[in-house]
Amino acid sequence: MKILVCDDEALARDRLVRLLRDSDDCEIIGEAENGREALQKIELLAPDVVLLDIRMPVMDGIACAEELSRLPNPPAVIFITAFDEHALAAFQVEAVGYLLKPVRKDQLNEALARASRVNRAQLQHIREQSNDEAKPEARQHITARTHRGLELIPVSDIYYFLADQKYVTVRHLRGQVLVDETLKDLEAEFGDRFIRVHRNALLATHFLDGLESLAGGQYQVRFRGIPEKLVVSRRHLPQLREKMQSL
Known part of the structure; x- marks a missing residue:
């Protein structure tokens, strides 16, 4: 053994x-x-x-x-x-x-x-x-299995989580990986650092740069440091605006 x-x-x-x-x-x-x-x-x-x-x-x-x-x-x-x-x-x-x-x-x-x-x-x-003192805090890293082996992604380096069928894409400072987790579980664990802006997306609040309007009254969010932009659903727009005002 x-x-x-x-x-x-x-x-x-x-x-x-x-x-x-x-x-x-x-x-x-x-x-x-x-x-x-x-x-x-x-x-x-x-x-x-x-x-x-x-x-x-x-x-x-x-x-x-x-x-x-x-x-x-x-x-x-x-x-x-x-x-x-x-x-x-x-x-x-x-x-x-x-x-x-x-x-x-x-x-x-x-x-x-x-x-x-x-x-x-x-x-x-x-x-x-366990008692309150012994309860663990949220993870500081996300683990993903890739062709390079077991990768540890610091949560502080993550721009967003994006759900696609059974996997979640983790976009981070050095690229992206797939993890077999659910947005619901990730939101429950990291809800103080990420905000849901769509049924399939959680965004890191410390990387938010601003909102842009689109045709038809829709909006998309900008990030600091990367060109990607993600659409914000009407349902989650008020909460996102409120959050950005407090940052």
């Missing part, structure tokens, strides 16, 4: 490595300090299991696991938490390990024996049961 250890604390990573070192069934193939680095190493190393801390800078464990859940063949995930036992008990869902720091060897072995994939329903359960 190939294992990747991800924790922002070197001492915590070292402890997990020591616990696993004597096991004949386990091979430590890499370490990471945050979720973003973990995603990159998972793409390269293809571990069977990821031991994943929840509270980390850059990208936390929940956000990392969400990205992994979208992969065709994600590794199993075992969360390593600093939550108290009451919160930990609320997180216990079948086939996924949640271990309390400091991790004990018998607990780790048991979790490895029953580890399996994290799915979106389980992640939602974590969010609903």
